[in-house]
Amino acid sequence: NAGVTQTPKFQVLKTGQSMTLQCAQDMNHEYMSWYRQDPGMGLRLIHYSVGAGITDQGEVPNGYNVSRSTTEDFPLRLLSAAPSQTSVYFCASSYGVLLEGTEAFFGQGTRLTVV
Amino acid sequence: AQSVTQLDSQVPVFEEAPVELRCNYSSSVSVYLFWYVQYPNQGLQLLLKYLSGSTLVKGINGFEAEFNKSQTSFHLRKPSVHISDTAEYFCAVPRGGSQGNLIFGKGTKLSVKP
Numbered sequence: 001n002a003g004v005t006q007t008p009k010f011q012v013l014k015t016g017q018s019m020t021l022q023c024a025q026d027m028n029h030e031y032m033s034w035y036r037q038d039p040g041m042g043l044r045l046i047h048y049s050v051g052a053g054i055t056d057q058g059e060v061p062n063g064y065n066v067s068r069s070t071t072e073d074f075p076l077r078l079l080s081a082a083p084s085q086t087s088v089y090f091c092a093s094s095y096g097v098l099l100e101g102t103e104a105f106f107g108q109g110t111r112l113t114v115v
Numbered sequence: 116a117q118s119v120t121q122l123d124s125q126v127p128v129f130e131e132a133p134v135e136l137r138c139n140y141s142s143s144v145s146v147y148l149f150w151y152v153q154y155p156n157q158g159l160q161l162l163l164k165y166l167s168g169s170t171l172v173k174g175i176n177g178f179e180a181e182f183n184k185s186q187t188s189f190h191l192r193k194p195s196v197h198i199s200d201t202a203e204y205f206c207a208v209p210r211g212g213s214q215g216n217l218i219f220g221k222g223t224k225l226s227v228k229p
Contacts, residue, residue: 004158033216040124042205042219043159058216090158092216104217106151106159 002026006091006107013081013114021076021110023091029105031094032074036060036087037109043090049074081114088112117142117208121220129228130198136191136223138206148189149207149217150180159205165189176200201227 007022025032033048035058045058047066055066063085065077074093078085088111094104122137140148150162163174170182180191189206203224207217 031216035216035219040221042121042221043217044219045210045216048216092159094216103149103161103164108158 004091004093004105004107006110010111015081015114017081019078021089023074024072025093029093029095033092034076035090038087083114086114117211117218119206119208119218119220121206121223123223125224127226128196131195133194134196136204138189140187140208142208147209150191151205153203196227198227
């Protein structure tokens with residue numbers, strides 16, 4: 001099983017450039033999320049999706065867009081990169097509502113540097 | 116509203132010593148709690164989870180955690196650590212509502228020295 005696959009693993013962008021971070025899962029999970037990890041901040045939720053065609057904002061959505069056209073894929077778009085978006089980005093998926101105790105599975109992360 | 120507090124940002128210990136990583140939570144919904152581990156330059160991996168039942172939960176790699184409702188705590192313990200346990204550890208609770216995502220603590224970096 002591939003699980004949750006993120007590409008690329010590393011990326012350097014110039015300020016103002018746009019790019020898409022890819023996330024794919026092969027577990028037929030309905031729920032998918034994007035987090036960013038910054039030193040001393042833990043992981044913070046950017047956007048999430050509860051199924052194909054349904055997305056919503058998390059804790060830190062500004063500067064990012066998402067879409068969910070299929071169950072498998074959940075890309076994260078940076079519209080105009082800023083140095084404050086330098087971070088490690090993680091995609092996660094889960095079978096169901098975590099309040100019912102299901103587990104979230106994480107990708108290996110994308111390390112993004114904006115110069 | 117849900118929240119998680121990890122009381123120690125860094126914990127240095129010597130190999131074969133016991134360790135406790137502390138986590139306190141606040142939740143207005145049914146309590147489910149998770150510990151995740153992140154090894155250097157890797158993603159997050161589930162260590163253990165508390166759903167209900169026994170308050171002592173055993174996880175992978177010899178870790179265990181104890182749920183204490185009166186103290187709203189879910190501390191992670193290991194009786195004897197190894198160099199390979201060097202990692203960052205995150206306590207988490209499910210975000211309220213119908214979303215399938217988590218609220219994380221800020222993490223505790225465990226550094227095991229020989």
